Amino acid sequence: MPKEETFNRIAVLQKATEVFHKKGYNGTSMQDLVDATSLNRSSIYNSFGSKLTMFLDVLSYYQSTYNDSFSKKLAKAYNASEAIQNIFDLHMHEIINDNDRKGCMVVNCKSEMANQEPSIKSFMEKNQDRAIAMLEDIVYKGQMEKIFNQEQTAGQYALYLFSSVQGLRMTGILNKNEEDLKNLIKTILKVLY
Amino acid sequence: MPKEETFNRIAVLQKATEVFHKKGYNGTSMQDLVDATSLNRSSIYNSFGSKLTMFLDVLSYYQSTYNDSFSKKLAKAYNASEAIQNIFDLHMHEIINDNDRKGCMVVNCKSEMANQEPSIKSFMEKNQDRAIAMLEDIVYKGQMEKIFNQEQTAGQYALYLFSSVQGLRMTGILNKNEEDLKNLIKTILKVLY
DNA sequence: TCAATTATGAAATGATCGTTTCAAAAGTAA
DNA sequence: TTACTTTTGAAACGATCATTTCATAATTGA
Numbered sequence: 001m002p003k004e005e006t007f008n009r010i011a012v013l014q015k016a017t018e019v020f021h022k023k024g025y026n027g028t029s030m031q032d033l034v035d036a037t038s039l040n041r042s043s044i045y046n047s048f049g050s051k052l053t054m055f056l057d058v059l060s061y062y063q064s065t066y067n068d069s070f071s072k073k074l075a076k077a078y079n080a081s082e083a084i085q086n087i088f089d090l091h092m093h094e095i096i097n098d099n100d101r102k103g104c105m106v107v108n109c110k111s112e113m114a115n116q117e118p119s120i121k122s123f124m125e126k127n128q129d130r131a132i133a134m135l136e137d138i139v140y141k142g143q144m145e146k147i148f149n150q151e152q153t154a155g156q157y158a159l160y161l162f163s164s165v166q167g168l169r170m171t172g173i174l175n176k177n178e179e180d181l182k183n184l185i186k187t188i189l190k191v192l193y
Numbered sequence: 194m195p196k197e198e199t200f201n202r203i204a205v206l207q208k209a210t211e212v213f214h215k216k217g218y219n220g221t222s223m224q225d226l227v228d229a230t231s232l233n234r235s236s237i238y239n240s241f242g243s244k245l246t247m248f249l250d251v252l253s254y255y256q257s258t259y260n261d262s263f264s265k266k267l268a269k270a271y272n273a274s275e276a277i278q279n280i281f282d283l284h285m286h287e288i289i290n291d292n293d294r295k296g297c298m299v300v301n302c303k304s305e306m307a308n309q310e311p312s313i314k315s316f317m318e319k320n321q322d323r324a325i326a327m328l329e330d331i332v333y334k335g336q337m338e339k340i341f342n343q344e345q346t347a348g349q350y351a352l353y354l355f356s357s358v359q360g361l362r363m364t365g366i367l368n369k370n371e372e373d374l375k376n377l378i379k380t381i382l383k384v385l386y
Numbered sequence: 387t388c389a390a391t392t393a394t395g396a397a398a399t400g401a402t403c404g405t406t407t408c409a410a411a412a413g414t415a416a
Numbered sequence: 417t418t419a420c421t422t423t424t425g426a427a428a429c430g431a432t433c434a435t436t437t438c439a440t441a442a443t444t445g446a
Contacts, residue, residue, distance in 0.1 A: 026219035167360025
């Protein structure tokens, strides 16, 4: 039987995520990753394949931590209205605590690579499908409960909310005023009622 | 008196814009720019300073072409409602015709560099100020004409619209369905009425 | 203890990075 | 034409890029 990895894979992914998030894919060098993870070059290649495949691992890891946060937030919601509000509160929290103005890594990556790298494009399409399905589900429930209006279909509102979150994250890169952002979210959500 | 530049500066900026827009700043090499512009390396450095300063020139050029389009669109508008609609139509047109899925270069650049490069951060702050001032002006007029409601201030709606445009451009990278996008814009603008 | 297998460390790979150098070419004003 | 100034072309700069190589260390099951 072989020798096993001595490093903590999750800890390494966290460190790598920090670097990729801060500098972007093209702005991050293998040396940056070696420095951040304290792993040897050959260990990185041996365990993660290449810079791109490691980045895809990082993206999935980043996404999964988001999904966990979402699940917790949604579990706490009593109705569709709270569920949507909780999602935006979570993004708001991310923006306020993002002192480096890095923005959302998924949004950044879509902007940087979706038109260049097929594997990233595919990731982003799946990400959009999942996000919109989740939003559509919540909106639909809200419409059934008569909390949200039915001027548009749940699917149409889901795309609107998906688009709004991306806008919010882009806006949050340079605008950290909590009151402005709260009001922005309030305006975004008003159309649902 | 010195010898003058033999190349067409605007044509060179256009070519450079294409490359930077497609590949992003970090994804673009000096060799890419040499190939695209058919200029010699030394001519580029002599006339544009460095990769970064050339990129800033490109950004300004890209922005100015947008401003020209905006001016034309706004001049044709009979009222605030049409003015806002025209702005979104212009972005819609950009999205539909963006076959390479490059997105908006200003949005991409903000995502890639605003947290890394002070000169870019400054550019983006000014860009936001100008965009919001323009939007606020239109919304305010619309409110005075009783076309838009006054549930929020013109400034608040301006930030909302600014954020929505960024979201629209991010969404438009992967979603080119014209009907979906038209509906998205309709939903975005509904809150104003 | 002994093979078998894999992770690891250090160095090197060729390619490409942004930038510089400098002589030659070219345009201008006198 | 002459003197001056700047652009241009080609080559080279050192640094860094992502990746590979390979000997060594480490860990396993037997």
